[in-house]
Amino acid sequence: MEGQVIELAYALDTFYFLVMGAFVMWMAAGFSMLEAGMVSSKSVVEILTKNIALYSIASIMYMVVGYNLMYPADGNGVVPALSFFLGGDNEAADVIASGGDVYYSALSDFFFQVVFVATAMSIVSGAVAERMKLSSFLLFAVVMTSLIYPIQGYWKWGGGFLDAAGYSDFAGSGVVHLFAAAAALAGVLLLGARKGKYEDGKVNAIPGSNMPLATLGTFILWLGWFGFNGGSELMVSNVGEANAVSLVFVNTNAAAAGGVLGALIFSKVLFGKFDLSMSLNGAIGGLVSITAEPLAPTPELAAIIGAIGGVLVVLSIIFLDKSKIDDPVGAISAHGTCGIWGLIAVTLSNGDATLGAQLYGTIVIFAWTFIMALIFWGILKMVMGIRISEEAEAMGVDVAECGMEAYPEFKK
DSSP: OHHHHHHHHHHHHHHHHHHHHHHHHHHHHHHHHHHHHHSOGGGHHHHHHHHHHHHHHHHHHIIIIIHHHHSOSOBOSSSBOOOOSOOOOOOHHHHHHTTTSSOSOHHHHHHHHHHHHHHHHHHHHHHTTTTBOHHHHHHHHHHIIIIIHHHHHHHHTTSOHHHHTTOOOSSOIIIIIIHHHHHHHHHHHHHOOOTTSEETTEEOOOOOSOHHHHHHHHHHHHHHHHHHHHGGGOOOSSHHHHHHHHHHHHHHHHHHHHHHHHHHHHHHHHHSSOOHHHHHHHHHHHHHHHHTOSSSSOHHHHHHHHHHHHHHHHHHHHHHHHTTOOOTTOHIIIIIIHHHHHHHHGGGTOTTOOHHHHHHHHHHHHHHHHHHHHHHHHHHHHHTOSBOOHHHHHHOHIIIIISOOSOGGGOO
16 A cells, blocks of 8 residues: 555656646747847747747757756766666665655656756857857757757756755846846857947937737747746645645746836836837846745745846846947846845845855856857857858848748838
8 A cells, every 4th residue: 555655746746747747848939029029020930940940959959968968877067977877766665665765757857957948048049049050059958958958957956065065046037047148148248239329429219120029929938937937845735735836836926926016116117108019128137036946935035036127137238238239139138137136135034045056056057157168159150150141130030041931021
């Protein structure tokens, strides 16, 4: 009877893990819609192509080598052991013999982790939109998903030196979101701004092509985030864990709502108008802000953490524009600035976290990612170039890179 209970709990936790992973996979659709809505109409096909291609690249490269680098059989805390391809799954006899310590399928863990790396790559996609060569981006995706991401992931989630130092990051404000923002920043700095974005000392708005699509994408990301944070609890088959997952869901929702209201109200104060694009990024910023610790806060504190994230998104976007750092979708602000805030905010509710350890982890992840991304972007720039020509940019990356248009019936 005891063996049957263990098997039933194993099946339940595995099913929960897989469903949460499917929620996160659905975030790929959210990022595709958000980014397609926020870029100009002549860049929609290319951004959609990037998103489905990067998801596929992440799935293959993480299966071949990335997962084993992030969760190696051996390593010294800094450099993981190198091995390739996935191993087998757990045998029923071993699961029962563990007495419940082995409580989900090994392959379900891979599936949950691979959709995280795809999420990180999607974040980079939006920041470099409308002027990067598609081939260069996809080659960078190979390196990022197979090497750069797994190594820093190992440092925390694989039991490396950041984990030993007490750095706390429940679901990835740093490991996923700050990481992606740092890689995006390196690419944006090497790329330069879109043509016409900054002229005569002014910041010229380049309106998104489809705000309904961007809004729908944000709601899908909001939904997917329940899997992102909720799945990171790893277990649901007892009362304590079921209650924990429920609290994570409530706090995730509260932080997103707080982020929207924070950005909405703050944009009204600054600009005299309720800014939809800022509100959408406020939702993302609130979600990123709570991702490092969605379990320890009360729902009220989670809403406050999210609201502060929403305000920070607005301030960060304004600062980057004044610095002539062109991020078409606000990814660096929503995932980077709010990722840093989320890591610091852990100390507001988690008594085991220290500000020193959080700042240490923040600096390490940012420095590693930014430097490595800068090196690989730089190599690509020298070898094959990373920016499309001025003629191609004026024509639009859809036609120049993909040979088609998203809205051909509306062509004048």
